[in-house]
Amino acid sequence: NAGVTQTPKFQVLKTGQSMTLQCAQDMNHNSMYWYRQDPGMGLRLIYYSASEGTTDKGEVPNGYNVSRLNKREFSLRLESAAPSQTSVYFCASSEGQRGDVYEQYFGPGTRLTVT
Amino acid sequence: GQSLEQPSEVTAVEGAIVQINCTYQTSGFYGLSWYQQHDGGAPTFLSYNALDGLEEKGRFSSFLSRSKGYSYLLLKELQMKDSASYLCAALRNVQLIWGAGTKLIIKP
Numbered sequence: 001n002a003g004v005t006q007t008p009k010f011q012v013l014k015t016g017q018s019m020t021l022q023c024a025q026d027m028n029h030n031s032m033y034w035y036r037q038d039p040g041m042g043l044r045l046i047y048y049s050a051s052e053g054t055t056d057k058g059e060v061p062n063g064y065n066v067s068r069l070n071k072r073e074f075s076l077r078l079e080s081a082a083p084s085q086t087s088v089y090f091c092a093s094s095e096g097q098r099g100d101v102y103e104q105y106f107g108p109g110t111r112l113t114v115t
Numbered sequence: 116g117q118s119l120e121q122p123s124e125v126t127a128v129e130g131a132i133v134q135i136n137c138t139y140q141t142s143g144f145y146g147l148s149w150y151q152q153h154d155g156g157a158p159t160f161l162s163y164n165a166l167d168g169l170e171e172k173g174r175f176s177s178f179l180s181r182s183k184g185y186s187y188l189l190l191k192e193l194q195m196k197d198s199a200s201y202l203c204a205a206l207r208n209v210q211l212i213w214g215a216g217t218k219l220i221i222k223p
Binding site: 031040041042043044045048050058090101102103104105106107108109 | 119123145146148156157158159160163202204206209210211212213214215216
């Protein structure tokens with residue numbers, strides 16, 4: 001099993017450009033998450049999908065959109081990139097029942113720089 | 116409010132024991148998790164405490180006291196490969212609220 005995969009691993013964008021970060025999991029998990037991680041700060045939740053067909057905002061959703069394409073895939077879109085979105089982005093998944101949310105499996109991350 | 120506080124850095128000696136603390140002010144949470152993150156890597160799950168007390172998993176143990184708003188991760192027989200950041204995260208509803216992480220530096 002590959003676990004959680006993310007593409008791309010690295011990306012450089014100019015201000016105003018758009019892009020989509022892809023995430024897929026092969027563990028048949030119900031819940032999926034997008035986080036960003038900045039130096040000196042904890043992981044911050046951007047959006048999550050508790051189950052296929054649902055998405056909800058997290059702590060820092062502004063400037064992002066998501067799509068839960070099917071049970072396996074959860075994508076994050078930046079419509080108009082800004083330098084403040086320079087960060088490391090992690091996708092994660094969990095089995096999804098409330099009691100299982102505490103154990104999340106993470107992808108390798110996407111290192112995004114916006115100039 | 117919802118916040119978890121951790122020391123930014125802890126230094127220990129190979130073979131020794133180290134304790135990494137996490138204090139929280141979040142309300143309405145169900146339990147507390149610990150994750151390990153090596154430089155440039157992804158967080159990986161270590162442990163979860165749903166109830167007060169000590170949970171032991173090999174060289175790693177985690178403790179939770181709800182009344183004191185306090186948790187710690189205890190690492191025994193430190194090895195150089197334990198050099199990493201350790202993140203605490205409180206479970207609230209269907210989300211984890213994360214601390215900023217503690218960088219563990221191990222000296223030979």
